[in-house]
Amino acid sequence: MSEPLTIYGDPGSGNCLKVKWVAAHLGIPAVWRDVDVPGGGTRTPEFLALNPAGRVPIVxxxxxxxxxxxxxxxxxxxxxxxLIPEAALPRARMLQWMFWEQYSHEPYIAVRRYQLHYLKRAPEDLDPKLAERGADALRLMERTLACSAFLAGEAMTLADVALVAYTRMAHEGGFDLAGYGAIRAWIGRVEDGLGIGPYAGPA
Structure with missing residues:
Protein backbone atom coordinates (compact mmCIF):
# COMPACT_ATOMS: atom_id res chain seq x y z
CA MET A 1 0.00 0.00 0.00
CA SER A 2 2.28 2.78 -1.28
CA GLU A 3 -0.29 5.49 -2.03
CA PRO A 4 -1.85 6.96 1.12
CA LEU A 5 -5.32 6.05 2.21
CA THR A 6 -7.56 8.72 3.72
CA ILE A 7 -9.04 8.34 7.18
CA TYR A 8 -12.14 10.40 7.94
CA GLY A 9 -12.59 10.66 11.68
CA ASP A 10 -13.33 12.70 14.76
CA PRO A 11 -10.18 13.09 16.90
CA GLY A 12 -12.25 12.69 20.08
CA SER A 13 -13.60 9.31 19.02
CA GLY A 14 -11.92 6.14 20.20
CA ASN A 15 -13.39 4.28 17.25
CA CYS A 16 -11.64 6.69 14.90
CA LEU A 17 -8.37 6.78 16.81
CA LYS A 18 -7.97 2.99 16.68
CA VAL A 19 -7.84 3.22 12.87
CA LYS A 20 -5.23 5.97 13.03
CA TRP A 21 -3.16 3.97 15.52
CA VAL A 22 -3.14 0.77 13.48
CA ALA A 23 -2.15 2.57 10.30
CA ALA A 24 0.69 4.37 12.08
CA HIS A 25 1.84 1.24 13.94
CA LEU A 26 2.05 -0.73 10.71
CA GLY A 27 3.65 2.08 8.70
CA ILE A 28 0.69 2.41 6.34
CA PRO A 29 0.68 5.85 4.68
CA ALA A 30 -2.47 7.70 5.66
CA VAL A 31 -3.95 11.18 5.52
CA TRP A 32 -6.29 12.17 8.35
CA ARG A 33 -9.37 14.27 7.61
CA ASP A 34 -11.15 15.77 10.62
CA VAL A 35 -14.92 15.28 10.72
CA ASP A 36 -16.82 17.34 13.30
CA VAL A 37 -19.44 14.82 14.41
CA PRO A 38 -21.19 16.99 17.03
CA GLY A 39 -21.25 19.79 14.44
CA GLY A 40 -23.03 17.66 11.84
CA GLY A 41 -19.98 16.71 9.78
CA THR A 42 -21.30 13.22 9.10
CA ARG A 43 -24.58 14.59 7.72
CA THR A 44 -23.26 16.68 4.87
CA PRO A 45 -24.06 15.56 1.31
CA GLU A 46 -20.34 15.11 0.65
CA PHE A 47 -19.86 12.76 3.60
CA LEU A 48 -23.08 10.83 2.99
CA ALA A 49 -21.93 10.20 -0.57
CA LEU A 50 -18.96 8.33 0.95
CA ASN A 51 -20.87 6.61 3.75
CA PRO A 52 -24.68 6.67 3.55
CA ALA A 53 -24.79 5.37 7.14
CA GLY A 54 -23.46 8.75 8.26
CA ARG A 55 -20.86 7.38 10.66
CA VAL A 56 -17.14 7.72 11.24
CA PRO A 57 -14.57 6.37 10.86
CA ILE A 58 -14.30 5.55 7.21
CA VAL A 59 -11.26 5.03 5.05
CA LEU A 83 -1.68 -7.93 15.31
CA ILE A 84 -3.78 -10.79 13.90
CA PRO A 85 -2.96 -14.33 15.10
CA GLU A 86 -2.32 -16.86 12.34
CA ALA A 87 -3.90 -19.87 14.05
CA ALA A 88 -7.67 -20.21 13.81
CA LEU A 89 -8.54 -20.38 17.52
CA PRO A 90 -6.39 -17.42 18.68
CA ARG A 91 -7.74 -15.42 15.75
CA ALA A 92 -11.28 -16.31 16.79
CA ARG A 93 -10.49 -15.27 20.38
CA MET A 94 -9.35 -11.90 19.06
CA LEU A 95 -12.55 -11.49 17.06
CA GLN A 96 -14.62 -12.59 20.05
CA TRP A 97 -13.32 -9.63 22.04
CA MET A 98 -13.75 -7.25 19.10
CA PHE A 99 -17.40 -8.24 18.68
CA TRP A 100 -17.88 -7.94 22.46
CA GLU A 101 -16.33 -4.48 22.42
CA GLN A 102 -18.94 -3.13 20.03
CA TYR A 103 -21.85 -4.90 21.75
CA SER A 104 -21.04 -4.85 25.49
CA HIS A 105 -18.39 -2.17 26.07
CA GLU A 106 -18.64 0.76 23.65
CA PRO A 107 -22.45 1.18 24.00
CA TYR A 108 -22.03 1.88 27.71
CA ILE A 109 -18.58 3.29 28.42
CA ALA A 110 -18.25 5.36 25.24
CA VAL A 111 -21.88 6.45 25.21
CA ARG A 112 -21.76 7.59 28.85
CA ARG A 113 -18.54 9.50 28.11
CA TYR A 114 -20.16 11.17 25.07
CA GLN A 115 -23.21 12.25 27.07
CA LEU A 116 -21.16 13.64 29.94
CA HIS A 117 -18.29 15.20 27.99
CA TYR A 118 -19.88 16.35 24.74
CA LEU A 119 -23.55 16.76 25.59
CA LYS A 120 -22.75 18.11 29.11
CA ARG A 121 -25.54 16.10 30.69
CA ALA A 122 -25.67 15.65 34.45
CA PRO A 123 -24.85 12.12 35.71
CA GLU A 124 -28.22 11.87 37.47
CA ASP A 125 -30.00 12.46 34.14
CA LEU A 126 -28.37 9.48 32.42
CA ASP A 127 -29.79 5.99 32.07
CA PRO A 128 -28.39 4.11 35.09
CA LYS A 129 -27.87 1.04 32.90
CA LEU A 130 -24.98 2.84 31.21
CA ALA A 131 -23.03 2.89 34.48
CA GLU A 132 -24.12 -0.60 35.53
CA ARG A 133 -23.25 -2.33 32.30
CA GLY A 134 -20.08 -0.33 31.80
CA ALA A 135 -18.93 -1.49 35.23
CA ASP A 136 -19.83 -5.07 34.28
CA ALA A 137 -17.62 -4.76 31.21
CA LEU A 138 -14.70 -3.44 33.23
CA ARG A 139 -15.01 -6.23 35.79
CA LEU A 140 -14.88 -8.85 33.04
CA MET A 141 -11.80 -7.24 31.54
CA GLU A 142 -10.13 -7.03 34.96
CA ARG A 143 -10.68 -10.74 35.61
CA THR A 144 -9.32 -11.63 32.19
CA LEU A 145 -6.27 -9.39 32.43
CA ALA A 146 -5.42 -10.71 35.87
CA CYS A 147 -4.64 -14.00 34.10
CA SER A 148 -2.99 -12.88 30.85
CA ALA A 149 -0.96 -9.93 29.61
CA PHE A 150 -3.41 -9.15 26.83
CA LEU A 151 -7.06 -9.90 26.20
CA ALA A 152 -6.61 -12.76 23.75
CA GLY A 153 -3.44 -14.19 25.29
CA GLU A 154 0.17 -13.19 25.85
CA ALA A 155 0.61 -11.09 22.70
CA MET A 156 -1.01 -7.81 21.70
CA THR A 157 -3.70 -8.18 19.05
CA LEU A 158 -6.38 -6.04 17.49
CA ALA A 159 -8.61 -6.97 20.41
CA ASP A 160 -6.40 -4.84 22.64
CA VAL A 161 -6.37 -1.97 20.15
CA ALA A 162 -10.16 -2.07 19.89
CA LEU A 163 -10.69 -2.08 23.63
CA VAL A 164 -7.98 0.27 24.83
CA ALA A 165 -9.46 3.16 22.84
CA TYR A 166 -12.40 3.86 25.13
CA THR A 167 -11.13 2.04 28.22
CA ARG A 168 -8.34 4.56 28.70
CA MET A 169 -10.97 7.33 28.47
CA ALA A 170 -13.39 5.57 30.84
CA HIS A 171 -12.87 8.07 33.67
CA GLU A 172 -14.44 10.73 31.43
CA GLY A 173 -17.58 8.62 31.48
CA GLY A 174 -17.55 8.48 35.25
CA PHE A 175 -15.82 5.09 35.56
CA ASP A 176 -13.03 5.21 38.14
CA LEU A 177 -10.19 2.89 37.09
CA ALA A 178 -8.37 3.22 40.43
CA GLY A 179 -9.65 -0.18 41.55
CA TYR A 180 -8.75 -1.93 38.30
CA GLY A 181 -5.03 -2.58 38.61
CA ALA A 182 -4.85 -5.20 35.87
CA ILE A 183 -6.65 -2.92 33.43
CA ARG A 184 -4.40 0.02 34.21
CA ALA A 185 -1.26 -2.09 33.72
CA TRP A 186 -2.69 -3.42 30.45
CA ILE A 187 -3.46 0.09 29.20
CA GLY A 188 0.19 0.96 29.70
CA ARG A 189 1.36 -2.14 27.83
CA VAL A 190 -0.90 -1.41 24.87
CA GLU A 191 0.04 2.27 24.76
CA ASP A 192 3.71 1.26 24.78
CA GLY A 193 3.14 -1.43 22.15
CA LEU A 194 1.38 0.99 19.81
CA GLY A 195 3.72 3.87 20.61
CA ILE A 196 0.84 6.23 21.33
CA GLY A 197 1.81 7.37 24.82
CA PRO A 198 -0.50 7.96 27.77
CA TYR A 199 -3.91 9.54 27.24
CA ALA A 200 -3.53 13.30 27.44
CA GLY A 201 -7.21 14.25 27.73
CA PRO A 202 -10.23 14.80 25.50
CA ALA A 203 -10.05 16.40 22.10
Whole structure:
Protein backbone atom coordinates (compact mmCIF):
# COMPACT_ATOMS: atom_id res chain seq x y z
CA MET A 1 0.00 0.00 0.00
CA SER A 2 2.28 2.78 -1.28
CA GLU A 3 -0.29 5.49 -2.03
CA PRO A 4 -1.85 6.96 1.12
CA LEU A 5 -5.32 6.05 2.21
CA THR A 6 -7.56 8.72 3.72
CA ILE A 7 -9.04 8.34 7.18
CA TYR A 8 -12.14 10.40 7.94
CA GLY A 9 -12.59 10.66 11.68
CA ASP A 10 -13.33 12.70 14.76
CA PRO A 11 -10.18 13.09 16.90
CA GLY A 12 -12.25 12.69 20.08
CA SER A 13 -13.60 9.31 19.02
CA GLY A 14 -11.92 6.14 20.20
CA ASN A 15 -13.39 4.28 17.25
CA CYS A 16 -11.64 6.69 14.90
CA LEU A 17 -8.37 6.78 16.81
CA LYS A 18 -7.97 2.99 16.68
CA VAL A 19 -7.84 3.22 12.87
CA LYS A 20 -5.23 5.97 13.03
CA TRP A 21 -3.16 3.97 15.52
CA VAL A 22 -3.14 0.77 13.48
CA ALA A 23 -2.15 2.57 10.30
CA ALA A 24 0.69 4.37 12.08
CA HIS A 25 1.84 1.24 13.94
CA LEU A 26 2.05 -0.73 10.71
CA GLY A 27 3.65 2.08 8.70
CA ILE A 28 0.69 2.41 6.34
CA PRO A 29 0.68 5.85 4.68
CA ALA A 30 -2.47 7.70 5.66
CA VAL A 31 -3.95 11.18 5.52
CA TRP A 32 -6.29 12.17 8.35
CA ARG A 33 -9.37 14.27 7.61
CA ASP A 34 -11.15 15.77 10.62
CA VAL A 35 -14.92 15.28 10.72
CA ASP A 36 -16.82 17.34 13.30
CA VAL A 37 -19.44 14.82 14.41
CA PRO A 38 -21.19 16.99 17.03
CA GLY A 39 -21.25 19.79 14.44
CA GLY A 40 -23.03 17.66 11.84
CA GLY A 41 -19.98 16.71 9.78
CA THR A 42 -21.30 13.22 9.10
CA ARG A 43 -24.58 14.59 7.72
CA THR A 44 -23.26 16.68 4.87
CA PRO A 45 -24.06 15.56 1.31
CA GLU A 46 -20.34 15.11 0.65
CA PHE A 47 -19.86 12.76 3.60
CA LEU A 48 -23.08 10.83 2.99
CA ALA A 49 -21.93 10.20 -0.57
CA LEU A 50 -18.96 8.33 0.95
CA ASN A 51 -20.87 6.61 3.75
CA PRO A 52 -24.68 6.67 3.55
CA ALA A 53 -24.79 5.37 7.14
CA GLY A 54 -23.46 8.75 8.26
CA ARG A 55 -20.86 7.38 10.66
CA VAL A 56 -17.14 7.72 11.24
CA PRO A 57 -14.57 6.37 10.86
CA ILE A 58 -14.30 5.55 7.21
CA VAL A 59 -11.26 5.03 5.05
CA UNK A 60 -11.01 5.79 1.38
CA UNK A 61 -8.45 3.50 -0.21
CA UNK A 62 -6.10 4.67 -2.97
CA UNK A 63 -8.35 3.07 -5.60
CA UNK A 64 -11.37 4.97 -4.28
CA UNK A 65 -12.98 2.07 -2.42
CA UNK A 66 -14.61 3.08 0.87
CA UNK A 67 -14.58 0.94 4.01
CA UNK A 68 -16.52 1.71 7.18
CA UNK A 69 -16.90 0.32 10.73
CA UNK A 70 -13.80 0.69 12.85
CA UNK A 71 -13.15 -2.96 13.63
CA UNK A 72 -13.64 -4.03 10.02
CA UNK A 73 -11.19 -1.33 8.95
CA UNK A 74 -8.47 -2.34 11.38
CA UNK A 75 -8.80 -6.02 10.43
CA UNK A 76 -8.33 -5.01 6.80
CA UNK A 77 -5.32 -2.83 7.60
CA UNK A 78 -3.65 -5.42 9.84
CA UNK A 79 -4.13 -8.46 7.62
CA UNK A 80 -0.89 -10.46 7.58
CA UNK A 81 0.62 -8.56 10.53
CA UNK A 82 1.46 -9.70 14.05
CA LEU A 83 -1.68 -7.93 15.31
CA ILE A 84 -3.78 -10.79 13.90
CA PRO A 85 -2.96 -14.33 15.10
CA GLU A 86 -2.32 -16.86 12.34
CA ALA A 87 -3.90 -19.87 14.05
CA ALA A 88 -7.67 -20.21 13.81
CA LEU A 89 -8.54 -20.38 17.52
CA PRO A 90 -6.39 -17.42 18.68
CA ARG A 91 -7.74 -15.42 15.75
CA ALA A 92 -11.28 -16.31 16.79
CA ARG A 93 -10.49 -15.27 20.38
CA MET A 94 -9.35 -11.90 19.06
CA LEU A 95 -12.55 -11.49 17.06
CA GLN A 96 -14.62 -12.59 20.05
CA TRP A 97 -13.32 -9.63 22.04
CA MET A 98 -13.75 -7.25 19.10
CA PHE A 99 -17.40 -8.24 18.68
CA TRP A 100 -17.88 -7.94 22.46
CA GLU A 101 -16.33 -4.48 22.42
CA GLN A 102 -18.94 -3.13 20.03
CA TYR A 103 -21.85 -4.90 21.75
CA SER A 104 -21.04 -4.85 25.49
CA HIS A 105 -18.39 -2.17 26.07
CA GLU A 106 -18.64 0.76 23.65
CA PRO A 107 -22.45 1.18 24.00
CA TYR A 108 -22.03 1.88 27.71
CA ILE A 109 -18.58 3.29 28.42
CA ALA A 110 -18.25 5.36 25.24
CA VAL A 111 -21.88 6.45 25.21
CA ARG A 112 -21.76 7.59 28.85
CA ARG A 113 -18.54 9.50 28.11
CA TYR A 114 -20.16 11.17 25.07
CA GLN A 115 -23.21 12.25 27.07
CA LEU A 116 -21.16 13.64 29.94
CA HIS A 117 -18.29 15.20 27.99
CA TYR A 118 -19.88 16.35 24.74
CA LEU A 119 -23.55 16.76 25.59
CA LYS A 120 -22.75 18.11 29.11
CA ARG A 121 -25.54 16.10 30.69
CA ALA A 122 -25.67 15.65 34.45
CA PRO A 123 -24.85 12.12 35.71
CA GLU A 124 -28.22 11.87 37.47
CA ASP A 125 -30.00 12.46 34.14
CA LEU A 126 -28.37 9.48 32.42
CA ASP A 127 -29.79 5.99 32.07
CA PRO A 128 -28.39 4.11 35.09
CA LYS A 129 -27.87 1.04 32.90
CA LEU A 130 -24.98 2.84 31.21
CA ALA A 131 -23.03 2.89 34.48
CA GLU A 132 -24.12 -0.60 35.53
CA ARG A 133 -23.25 -2.33 32.30
CA GLY A 134 -20.08 -0.33 31.80
CA ALA A 135 -18.93 -1.49 35.23
CA ASP A 136 -19.83 -5.07 34.28
CA ALA A 137 -17.62 -4.76 31.21
CA LEU A 138 -14.70 -3.44 33.23
CA ARG A 139 -15.01 -6.23 35.79
CA LEU A 140 -14.88 -8.85 33.04
CA MET A 141 -11.80 -7.24 31.54
CA GLU A 142 -10.13 -7.03 34.96
CA ARG A 143 -10.68 -10.74 35.61
CA THR A 144 -9.32 -11.63 32.19
CA LEU A 145 -6.27 -9.39 32.43
CA ALA A 146 -5.42 -10.71 35.87
CA CYS A 147 -4.64 -14.00 34.10
CA SER A 148 -2.99 -12.88 30.85
CA ALA A 149 -0.96 -9.93 29.61
CA PHE A 150 -3.41 -9.15 26.83
CA LEU A 151 -7.06 -9.90 26.20
CA ALA A 152 -6.61 -12.76 23.75
CA GLY A 153 -3.44 -14.19 25.29
CA GLU A 154 0.17 -13.19 25.85
CA ALA A 155 0.61 -11.09 22.70
CA MET A 156 -1.01 -7.81 21.70
CA THR A 157 -3.70 -8.18 19.05
CA LEU A 158 -6.38 -6.04 17.49
CA ALA A 159 -8.61 -6.97 20.41
CA ASP A 160 -6.40 -4.84 22.64
CA VAL A 161 -6.37 -1.97 20.15
CA ALA A 162 -10.16 -2.07 19.89
CA LEU A 163 -10.69 -2.08 23.63
CA VAL A 164 -7.98 0.27 24.83
CA ALA A 165 -9.46 3.16 22.84
CA TYR A 166 -12.40 3.86 25.13
CA THR A 167 -11.13 2.04 28.22
CA ARG A 168 -8.34 4.56 28.70
CA MET A 169 -10.97 7.33 28.47
CA ALA A 170 -13.39 5.57 30.84
CA HIS A 171 -12.87 8.07 33.67
CA GLU A 172 -14.44 10.73 31.43
CA GLY A 173 -17.58 8.62 31.48
CA GLY A 174 -17.55 8.48 35.25
CA PHE A 175 -15.82 5.09 35.56
CA ASP A 176 -13.03 5.21 38.14
CA LEU A 177 -10.19 2.89 37.09
CA ALA A 178 -8.37 3.22 40.43
CA GLY A 179 -9.65 -0.18 41.55
CA TYR A 180 -8.75 -1.93 38.30
CA GLY A 181 -5.03 -2.58 38.61
CA ALA A 182 -4.85 -5.20 35.87
CA ILE A 183 -6.65 -2.92 33.43
CA ARG A 184 -4.40 0.02 34.21
CA ALA A 185 -1.26 -2.09 33.72
CA TRP A 186 -2.69 -3.42 30.45
CA ILE A 187 -3.46 0.09 29.20
CA GLY A 188 0.19 0.96 29.70
CA ARG A 189 1.36 -2.14 27.83
CA VAL A 190 -0.90 -1.41 24.87
CA GLU A 191 0.04 2.27 24.76
CA ASP A 192 3.71 1.26 24.78
CA GLY A 193 3.14 -1.43 22.15
CA LEU A 194 1.38 0.99 19.81
CA GLY A 195 3.72 3.87 20.61
CA ILE A 196 0.84 6.23 21.33
CA GLY A 197 1.81 7.37 24.82
CA PRO A 198 -0.50 7.96 27.77
CA TYR A 199 -3.91 9.54 27.24
CA ALA A 200 -3.53 13.30 27.44
CA GLY A 201 -7.21 14.25 27.73
CA PRO A 202 -10.23 14.80 25.50
CA ALA A 203 -10.05 16.40 22.10
Missing amino acids: VLPDGAVLSESNAIIVYLAEGSA
